Structures are given as structure tokens and as C-alpha cells.
Amino acid sequence: GAVVSQHPSRVICKSGTSVKIECRSLDFQATTMFWYRQFPKQSLMLMATSNEGSKATYEQGVEKDKFLINHASLTLSTLTVTSAHPEDSSFYICSAPDRAGELFFGEGSRLTVL
Amino acid sequence: AQRVTQPEKLLSVFKGAPVELKCNYSYSGSPELFWYVQYSRQRLQLLLRHISRESIKGFTADLNKGETSFHLKKPFAQEEDSAMYYCALSGYGETSGSRLTFGEGTQLTVNP
Numbered sequence: 001g002a003v004v005s006q007h008p009s010r011v012i013c014k015s016g017t018s019v020k021i022e023c024r025s026l027d028f029q030a031t032t033m034f035w036y037r038q039f040p041k042q043s044l045m046l047m048a049t050s051n052e053g054s055k056a057t058y059e060q061g062v063e064k065d066k067f068l069i070n071h072a073s074l075t076l077s078t079l080t081v082t083s084a085h086p087e088d089s090s091f092y093i094c095s096a097p098d099r100a101g102e103l104f105f106g107e108g109s110r111l112t113v114l
Numbered sequence: 115a116q117r118v119t120q121p122e123k124l125l126s127v128f129k130g131a132p133v134e135l136k137c138n139y140s141y142s143g144s145p146e147l148f149w150y151v152q153y154s155r156q157r158l159q160l161l162l163r164h165i166s167r168e169s170i171k172g173f174t175a176d177l178n179k180g181e182t183s184f185h186l187k188k189p190f191a192q193e194e195d196s197a198m199y200y201c202a203l204s205g206y207g208e209t210s211g212s213r214l215t216f217g218e219g220t221q222l223t224v225n226p
Contacts, residue, residue: 034213041123043200043216044158093158103214105158 002028002098006106013084014114021079021109023050023094029074030096035067038091038108050077050094084113116141118203120217127191128225135186135220137175137201146204147177147184148214153197161186161199171195191224198222 003026013019023033031052036044048069049057056069066088068080077096081088093108117140127133139145149161162170164177164184175186184201201217 043218044214046213046215049213095158102160107157 002026002096002102002104004094004096004104004106006092006094006109008109009107010110010112012112012114015085016083018080018082019084019111021081021092021094021111023077023079023096023106025075025096025104028096028098030077030098031074033071033077033094033096034103035069035077035079036093036095038093040091044093047079052077081111084111086113089113116145116203116205116215118201118215118217120199120201120220122220123218124221124223126223126225129193130190133188133191133195133222133224135199135201135222137184137186137217139182139184139201139203141182141203141205143205147175148202148204149173149175149184149186150200150202150216151197152200158200191222193224193226196222196224 005024005026007022011019033050035047037047038044046059047062050069050071052071052074058064071077089112091108091110095103095105097103119138121136147164150158151161152158162168173186173188175184177184198219198221200219202214204214
């Protein structure tokens, strides 16, 4: 099956700094990718839909200026958490649909903000 | 608004016993329902979708529009079925299974 890869898998940063997480579709092209956030022992919550060549679509309540999304190519989407604070600490997951529409998920990136 | 509810956070059964993971949804249109599974230290992956009407790894799920349910069932649980299971709903029929709303998840443990 298709593979979606995220990098880094873990990142620790100081409060106030920005962190970039990459999501790549390794063997297929994805015009759309999805970013989720998962708190411990809770469900995945869709944050935004990343669209190649256009602006991302954010879910209600998600700050666009806080979570910057760039879909630079058909195989790469990046999520930048700007001016991170401890409450931004979470597990961030991306996914991308293949041609058949099946969603493939990345392994997730754990962000810890000190 | 669309919503998915999995009433059981934890479910424990013995090997060989039947297992049912409950999922209820609310959606005003015609939904597409999915079950995703996450084995220990692995990424989330699709288990089955209602439109396929398949049996994957012995699991089946029937969409009951009257009861707005999509329960996951397996007649004889195996230890390797132990995992986190998420029910998910997509309200976008054109791009099947893309913009998903997930339930809270059920951690299934199959004891030897």
C-alpha cells in the first residue's frame, strides 16, 4: 500500500519557538493532505485540510496564524507551529488519500513544548 | 454537525469469544462509515469501510441507518486483534473517506 511519512517523529522545543513538521507521500501524489491533533487518550481531531497550490482549509476553532500549513508540492505538506507554548504539546498526525480515496496515515509527530 | 460516538473506551474479551465494538453516528446526510485500527506502536490503518461490504481479518460491520450504528463484530476474537479501534465518518461522498470525523476509540484487549 501507499506510504505516508512524517518527520520528525519527536521534537522538543522551548516556549516561543516555531516548529515545522513535514508530511510526505512517498510513492504517490496527493493534492490534498489532512492534519490532525491527538491529545492523550483522546480521539483524532481534524485541524485542517492542506491543498496543493492553494490555501489550507482550517476547521472551526483552529488558529490559522498559529498553525501554518504549506502544501509545497504534490508529495509534501508542512505544518509549522508558530510561537509554540506548552498547551500546543500534542501528537500531530497527517494523512493523504491515494487515487482510490483510501486514506493513509503518517506515523505521527510528538511535540513537547517546554 | 457530524458526530461519532464509541461508548466503550475499553473492551476486554477472551480468545475465541465473540466481540462487538459499538459505534453510533449522527449525520444529516448520507454518510460513509469506516473502521480504523491502530496496533501497538504502529500507525493508524483502514480496517474496513461500509461501502465495500467486506470481511477483513474476520471482522464485519453493517451500517444500520435506522439505528444510526456501525458496530464492528468478530465471531471469534484472536490475541492479535488487540488494538485501538476507531470508528470514523465521512460526509463527503465525492472524495471518499477523506475529511473524517473520528470517534473516541475503543481499546480492545483479547486475553489468552
